[in-house]
Amino acid sequence: MEQKTRTLTLTEEEFVYPGNRACAGCGLGIVYRTALKALGKNTILVVPPSCLTVLQGLYPIAATKLPCVNVTFASTGAAASGVRAAMRALKKENMNVVAFAGDGGTGDIGIQALSGACERGEDILYICYDNEAYMNTGVQRSGTTPQGVVTTTTPIKGKTQLKKDVPSIVAAHRIPYLATASAAYPLDLFDKVKKAISIKGPKYIHVHTPCPPGWGFDTRYTVKVGKLAVETGLFDLYEKDAEGFRLTDASLRLSGKPRKPVTDYFNTQGRFKSLPETMVADIQKDVDLKWAGYC
Amino acid sequence: MHLIESGNVAAATGVKLSRAQVIAAYPITPQTPLTEKLSEFVAEGSLTAEYIPVESEHSAMAVCIAASSAGARAFTATSANGLLYMNEQLHWAAGARLPIVMCVANRGIGAPWTVWNDHQDSISQRDGGWIQLYANDHQQIIDTVIKAFRLSEIVSIPVMVCYDGYLLSHTYMPFEAPDQDRVDAFLPLFSPKNKLDPDQPSNFNTVTLPDVRPDVRGNLAPGYMEIRHTLHQDMRNSMEVLKDIDQAFLDAFGRGGTPFVEPYRCDDVEHVVVCMGSLSYHMRDVIDQLRSEGVNVGVMGVQLYRPFPDQAMVSALSGKRSVMVFEKALSYGNQGALYADIKSALYNVDRRPLISNHILGLGGREIKTQHLYDAVKQACGNPETLGDTPHWIGLKCQAS
Numbered sequence A: 001m002e003q004k005t006r007t008l009t010l011t012e013e014e015f016v017y018p019g020n021r022a023c024a025g026c027g028l029g030i031v032y033r034t035a036l037k038a039l040g041k042n043t044i045l046v047v048p049p050s051c052l053t054v055l056q057g058l059y060p061i062a063a064t065k066l067p068c069v070n071v072t073f074a075s076t077g078a079a080a081s082g083v084r085a086a087m088r089a090l091k092k093e094n095m096n097v098v099a100f101a102g103d104g105g106t107g108d109i110g111i112q113a114l115s116g117a118c119e120r121g122e123d124i125l126y127i128c129y130d131n132e133a134y135m136n137t138g139v140q141r142s143g144t145t146p147q148g149v150v151t152t153t154t155p156i157k158g159k160t161q162l163k164k165d166v167p168s169i170v171a172a173h174r175i176p177y178l179a180t181a182s183a184a185y186p187l188d189l190f191d192k193v194k195k196a197i198s199i200k201g202p203k204y205i206h207v208h209t210p211c212p213p214g215w216g217f218d219t220r221y222t223v224k225v226g227k228l229a230v231e232t233g234l235f236d237l238y239e240k241d242a243e244g245f246r247l248t249d250a251s252l253r254l255s256g257k258p259r260k261p262v263t264d265y266f267n268t269q270g271r272f273k274s275l276p277e278t279m280v281a282d283i284q285k286d287v288d289l290k291w292a293g294y295c
Numbered sequence B: 001m002h003l004i005e006s007g008n009v010a011a012a013t014g015v016k017l018s019r020a021q022v023i024a025a026y027p028i029t030p031q032t033p034l035t036e037k038l039s040e041f042v043a044e045g046s047l048t049a050e051y052i053p054v055e056s057e058h059s060a061m062a063v064c065i066a067a068s069s070a071g072a073r074a075f076t077a078t079s080a081n082g083l084l085y086m087n088e089q090l091h092w093a094a095g096a097r098l099p100i101v102m103c104v105a106n107r108g109i110g111a112p113w114t115v116w117n118d119h120q121d122s123i124s125q126r127d128g129g130w131i132q133l134y135a136n137d138h139q140q141i142i143d144t145v146i147k148a149f150r151l152s153e154i155v156s157i158p159v160m161v162c163y164d165g166y167l168l169s170h171t172y173m174p175f176e177a178p179d180q181d182r183v184d185a186f187l188p189l190f191s192p193k194n195k196l197d198p199d200q201p202s203n204f205n206t207v208t209l210p211d212v213r214p215d216v217r218g219n220l221a222p223g224y225m226e227i228r229h230t231l232h233q234d235m236r237n238s239m240e241v242l243k244d245i246d247q248a249f250l251d252a253f254g255r256g257g258t259p260f261v262e263p264y265r266c267d268d269v270e271h272v273v274v275c276m277g278s279l280s281y282h283m284r285d286v287i288d289q290l291r292s293e294g295v296n297v298g299v300m301g302v303q304l305y306r307p308f309p310d311q312a313m314v315s316a317l318s319g320k321r322s323v324m325v326f327e328k329a330l331s332y333g334n335q336g337a338l339y340a341d342i343k344s345a346l347y348n349v350d351r352r353p354l355i356s357n358h359i360l361g362l363g364g365r366e367i368k369t370q371h372l373y374d375a376v377k378q379a380c381g382n383p384e385t386l387g388d389t390p391h392w393i394g395l396k397c398q399a400s
Helices: A027-039 A051-055 A073-089 A103-108 A111-120 A166-171 A186-197 A219-231 A249-254 A262-266 A277-294 B007-017 B032-044 B057-069 B080-085 B087-095 B138-155 B180-186 B224-253 B279-292 B310-317 B337-346 B369-381
Strands: A043-047 A068-070 A096-102 A125-130 A177-182 A203-208 A238-241 A244-247 B002-006 B022-024 B050-052 B074-078 B101-106 B131-134 B159-164 B172-176 B261-264 B271-276 B297-302 B304-306 B322-327 B354-359
Touching: A027 A051, A027 A096, A027 A125, A027 A186, A027 A219, A043 A073, A051 A096, A068 B057, A073 A096, A073 A103, A073 A111, A073 A125, A073 B022, A073 B050, A073 B057, A096 A103, A103 A111, A103 A125, A103 A166, A111 A166, A111 B057, A125 A166, A125 A186, A166 A177, A166 A203, A177 A186, A177 A219, A186 A203, A203 A219, A219 A249, A219 A262, A244 A249, A262 A277, B002 B007, B007 B032, B007 B101, B007 B138, B007 B159, B007 B172, B022 B032, B022 B057, B032 B050, B032 B074, B050 B057, B057 B074, B057 B080, B057 B087, B074 B080, B080 B087, B087 B224, B101 B138, B131 B138, B131 B224, B138 B159, B138 B172, B138 B180, B138 B224, B180 B224, B224 B304, B261 B279, B261 B310, B271 B279, B271 B310, B271 B337, B271 B369, B279 B297, B279 B369, B310 B337, B322 B337, B322 B369, B337 B354, B354 B369
Parallel strands: A043 A068, A043 A096, A096 A125, A125 A203, A177 A203, B022 B050, B022 B074, B074 B101, B101 B159, B131 B159, B271 B297, B271 B322, B322 B354
Antiparallel strands: A177 A238, A238 A244, B002 B172, B131 B304, B261 B297
């Protein structure tokens, strides 16, 4: 088993400047900073409209020290394919081509281009930071918004539908590497990004990314909330590749052990305030069933 | 090399000779044989390029945008609804100042579905910041494709090469394919000043404010409006560049000389018919017949539609008794787009001609030479009575 990165062995070089336009406590701030450290200098980024567009700054000032092309909302997977094609045409083979998109840009409006890129076997890494709603436009529901969550387009009663399982959709393309990660476990994310870029073909990492203003918690609790999602078994850290499926890091450590009740997670956030008791019980049952399948 | 091939193959041959490096396309009738041919060139190794068989036209243009941003010569092709599906990407490519070349095999737009020719697809994209060139035959298709790459890379503006679906895309005609070494001499390798490069990292197409803003060194950077104003100015200035490229092509290959408009028997005539695409060549038969009957009329094809060659229009049409604009597209609820543009160009001339608008051939409705003959003859006879309302040629009944 490969050496796990620890705080002391984490790359020191930064590729995104501090003082960027991320909100206080932004989970994406952690995800972006950590992923870029793992990617290193030889990287071209492809970014659709999202919170990241704002984080990166307003022309002519940019917070990122890597080349980045901002593209239209629905086109990320195809645009990353285009950068890779150009790298092949220009004989620059040792370049990481990395798409960095939100959950709407990935699982909703961008899913067609992503599916096309995966099916074609494009040599790209696609990182989806999932903050579970359209946060950049002011917290509207997305396909990955969990059931029961109040957003500005699911007011009062909350979202009635289930969270779309985007990693499973991507996995159906049988790509060589797929992982989930969390902003609350940046070292695990770092190692997964490192591993992904060592593999040829399409790679996908889906990162659970807490959002203080969108989820309704205090900016100091980003990591706590992210960890609770994992510790309650609601969001699981795993990898899927040629060797199969395996839980990783905190989720692996949770295996066979009692998990915290899902209410511990729901109670930390204002967005779950309309969640009825019956739905909570159903969700707990689903989580238990899912984990029974892991053992 | 002399070939007898379809218009689509003429286009594909032009792309091959231009050494496109990244090609992305989604099949749509009548563009399909062009992309099939390009994938064949790539598969057999006669063209060294990356061929990306994307899942949509939106993604085709996304690949071209990204590849061009990364410094590769990019090409795509489409028709009709495929072009419309690219719409936001077309604006994006122009705003990002990317020298992408795209062929449009012109086709009518649904609904209702039609696969046949008119010009509504490319005309509907006239305001997006792309240069639009129209070819009239197979020789012009291949020549225009090669010129389009040189033009787009000099002015950093994408170029659309439009030719009539089926009428040109699927018919066979003889044309000359220039030798590769002579095309290489005419069209140098693409080496953009700005590209995605970790050694000089920059963030392309970032959010840009309404006002100007200093950069980290205190130098003033343009706002959105300055950037768009520059695009407009560069579009206007691209006409001079096109003229020079056309001259260079004429010097190298012996063809060209009419970069903006292509007049036929227009010297000292009373009346001029104006049209775009293969219709302008079809119209030549009508002109020859009418001239033999003593009607003093010529025809002028429009080869550059955006930027609009208004000065060329003024030079060619000022002082004529009448101008008849025949077109295969219109701005619904108003008039033909080409008609409105020509009328606007002629507004300030001293000797303003009478001008009329004739709509025909929508959705592939057959354009009979007899219909053209009757319409032009009648219009030349009574130009004062035609008014400003479009005259529809070839209607057979009313839709209910």
